[in-house]
Amino acid sequence: MPIAVETNVRERFEQLRTDWKEQSRYLSNSAQMAMLWPYQRIIGMGTNVVPLILAELQREADHWFWALEAITGENPVPAANAGQVDAAADAWLQWGREKGIIPANG
Amino acid sequence: MVEPFPRLSPDRCRRTSPPDVRYNCVAWAAGDTKHWWQPGVHWPVLSSRDDYGVGALEQAFLSLGYEPCSDESLEPGFEKVAIYGYGFFYTHAARQLPNGKWTSKLGKSEDIEHDSPEDVAGGVYGEVVQFVRRRRAAAGSG
Numbered sequence: 001m002p003i004a005v006e007t008n009v010r011e012r013f014e015q016l017r018t019d020w021k022e023q024s025r026y027l028s029n030s031a032q033m034a035m036l037w038p039y040q041r042i043i044g045m046g047t048n049v050v051p052l053i054l055a056e057l058q059r060e061a062d063h064w065f066w067a068l069e070a071i072t073g074e075n076p077v078p079a080a081n082a083g084q085v086d087a088a089a090d091a092w093l094q095w096g097r098e099k100g101i102i103p104a105n106g
Numbered sequence: 107m108v109e110p111f112p113r114l115s116p117d118r119c120r121r122t123s124p125p126d127v128r129y130n131c132v133a134w135a136a137g138d139t140k141h142w143w144q145p146g147v148h149w150p151v152l153s154s155r156d157d158y159g160v161g162a163l164e165q166a167f168l169s170l171g172y173e174p175c176s177d178e179s180l181e182p183g184f185e186k187v188a189i190y191g192y193g194f195f196y197t198h199a200a201r202q203l204p205n206g207k208w209t210s211k212l213g214k215s216e217d218i219e220h221d222s223p224e225d226v227a228g229g230v231y232g233e234v235v236q237f238v239r240r241r242r243a244a245a246g247s248g
Contacts, residue, residue, distance in 0.1 A: 024213070024214065025213055025214055026230050027214070028131040028198060028199075029196055030144040031145075031155065031156075032158065062127055063127065082147045083142050083144065083147050083148025084140065084142075085127055085128045086128065
């Protein structure tokens with residue numbers, strides 16, 4: 001069964017996500033994007049936020065891979081697909097399905 | 107928050123693509139629209155994700171056959187790239203077009219053509235810290 005997320009966690013994530021997307025819009029250096037305060041706050045929310053990041057990744061491709069790897073300690077993206085945003089998103093979504101974090105048909 | 111592009115005026119730039127998170131300015135300057143170039147993930151030389159400084163970006167372009175050069179002037183037969191830095195970070199790369207204008211992919215946002223490297227400096231990208239150049243491939247050589 002997919003993991004339920006508390007409403008206050010969801011609301012905090014959505015605000016931080018909005019702030020990060022605005023602040024990172026013109027950035028190309030992934031390390032610089034990851035060092036932005038909203039992104040750091042999201043990483044600091046820990047495993048509670050992983051289902052929300054994966055749902056966000058399903059909704060719209062973006063650079064959530066650094067946060068996912070920092071929180072989970074895993075990297076399911078095959079080396080051959082490194083740097084390919086759509087393929088990296090697919091690999092993380094498949095990882096989430098296999099872990100039961102998001103629905104198998106999601 | 108830093109004003110993104112304080113020196114960019116509408117009469118000095120033209121939008122040339124829609125936003126796209128799949129490639130960044132480094133990829134665009136190198137002629138690739140299929141990857142997001144990032145040290146330690148997808149980069150032309152051996153690197154780690156801790157290599158986020160200007161030196162990493164300089165090394166990337168040197169590995170692609172570029173050499174340091176002194177300025178942004180149009181030199182027949184050469185393609186130039188401007189490398190930008192802000193604080194510890196490399197921030198941006200812009201590529202010179204054969205007509206002397208410049209092309210930039212603005213992070214996750216759109217591509218633009220702009221009149222000079224200075225147009226996108228002074229804000230989130232900081233300043234130009236290095237120019238590099240290489241010979242343009244001959245037409246028809248692929």
